[in-house]
Amino acid sequence: MQQRSTTMTAPNWLPQFCTVPTLFAVMVVAELVALVVVSVPEASPRPWLPRLGVLSVYVQWLALLNAVVLCSLRRPLAHFDVRAGFGVAWLVCLLVTALASAVVCQMDQALGLGLSVPAGSSARFVLDNAAIAALIAAALLRYLYVLEQWRERVRAASKAQVEALQARIRPHFLFNSMNTIASLIRTRPAEAERTVEDLADLFRAALGADDAPGTLGEELDLIARYLHLERLRLGDRLGVEIDVSALPRDFALPRLLLQPLIENAIYHGIEPRGDGGTLSLRGRREAGALEIAISNPLPADAPARRNGLALANVRARIEYHFGTRGVLRVEPGPGTYTVTVRLPEAVAR
Template identity: 45%
Template sequence: MPVTADKSPSTSPESDNLFLPDFCGIRMVFLVVIIAELAAIVIALAPLEVSLTERWTRLGLISLFIQWCALTSCAVLCLLRRRLSRLPVWKASLYSYLLILLIIVLVSEGAYWLVHYPGGLGGLWHSQFLARNLLIGLIITGPLLRYFYVQQQWRRQVRAESESRLQALQSRIRPHFLFNSMNTIVSLIRQKPEQAEQAVENLADLFRASISDARQRVTLTEELELCERYLQIEQLRLGERLKVHWQVGDLPDDAQVPALLLQPLIENAIYHGIEPRTEGGTIEVEGVADGQQLRMTIRNPLPETPSSRPFRPGNQLALQNTRDRLAAGFDGPTQLTLDEDDRHYKVCLNFPYEPWHENSDR
């Protein structure tokens, strides 16, 4: 596995401490537009004495006004995100709140003088119009900022719990694997010193990965190379009983994944599917790219005796950690599914394609 130099820390919205979401992203802007339109519909339909025709007219004007406020707020918060992220939470909250209210006042002032005519804007006086819009902004913006803060705290807690479980998984190399590997290396030192040297290097790479930061990310190519090194060690011990079929040529080389995402699953496949079988078997590793989603499948034969099958209690640690890491490591939808038929056990991973870039965490 090639040694790579440390990269600079990420400056993405996920890496700063600001509780606000990324208002520069298309998905968040689209969500803001939807929320703003729903608010416009509620405000337009609120008066009961207004006719249906007038409601539609009011809806058009109110929608235009609220969308201007919402999109301008998104643009300002996007531009000031880096500065806001350097402030304490209470200051960032206060400044964000005041900025949004200031935008509402400015847009209200512009709308009043642009559209004002006798009877226009519901016949409200200037001060009444500004006061009403400011009050609506106070009612909507406050709970919304509070929701963003609570959501960020919840995500941080989930990520911390996931990383602690991941660190426990990474620091745990099964003792039987270590002892078997050392015995294999000792037996090869005199007869096949080159293979023994290669086995030591592979084992060192596995230990290096197991004690690395749980938040470290690697390219999918590096993760697959680490899996191959692990399989080379097991191949020395299991010999012809272990066969591996790779079908990953369609996967993008620059996709980034959490470190040790696949190796524990392959280790499970050997431990529960190959070792209990007298004749051994074949582990199949397949990967395909489906648009912006990547799908990987690890399939192994079932043990000969039902008592050794992977679903028995206590053997789900690697699967649960992988599931948690998928959820915490990607912004898009992820999934880990298990399937079993009469002959094979299968683990399927689905996660977004996130290309490697210079600011990715290492």
């Protein structure tokens, strides 16, 4: 436990250079540098396109080499403060570039390829590369640092919003459940006892840490307990159709992500109807993602109840845990209301 806490609170000022977005940014900057360098006139002009090809390969190799070195040093550099760590990372880029330039120059001259510089200009070649790397590394490290800090602030704000929404939705769930238990104590005490146990399991999940996900199987079991509570309260007015056999029960899922949608379907759709209705819960796997659809009939004449809080809660949690690949889609139709949750099987967070 102590080790986990230390990892979470350690400084995280240096971006993760092994991620695809960061590597792409580094490669784009490297190619722009190659275009600028190749546009400088030479004393003995060579064809432009071959020069660009050779220089692009060399610059991209240097950029990826620096990215790999910084990626491997990310954890040791995290122990420095921002200024000292920035200086060390900058010096590492200069050292790697200088050494790599010297090695390439020596190999080129030994093989007689003539792709770099003549034998007497090796020192200047290394110094020129180091000077260019000093400017580019300083600007790029600063840009990536600012970008990483902005992402951290966005993640923190999203998590705070999710926790606030979750805290607001729990009282409504608690009041409904307690009313159900109160109605059972005198008439069916055994059912009331089982209901208390189901409620305890539900709130044990609800009060758990949001950053410790459960599984889809656990969520479906909690939904079954919740539906048992509602069947006791609504009786034959609540019908249930569940088909989730195609879903993997071990899929990692934030706790109580789907239950508020089930509660919404009953509270806003089935409960206001005099004859009740049937709640449908169906799931399937499609194109590397899970799709879970929750449908309920709409009341004909009953006044509409506001349900934006639960939907906002679930949508914010999906965005926080699954990013843009997670989707909550609302499909109101004639007489039917369907909410579909689409979650990628490859979870990033």
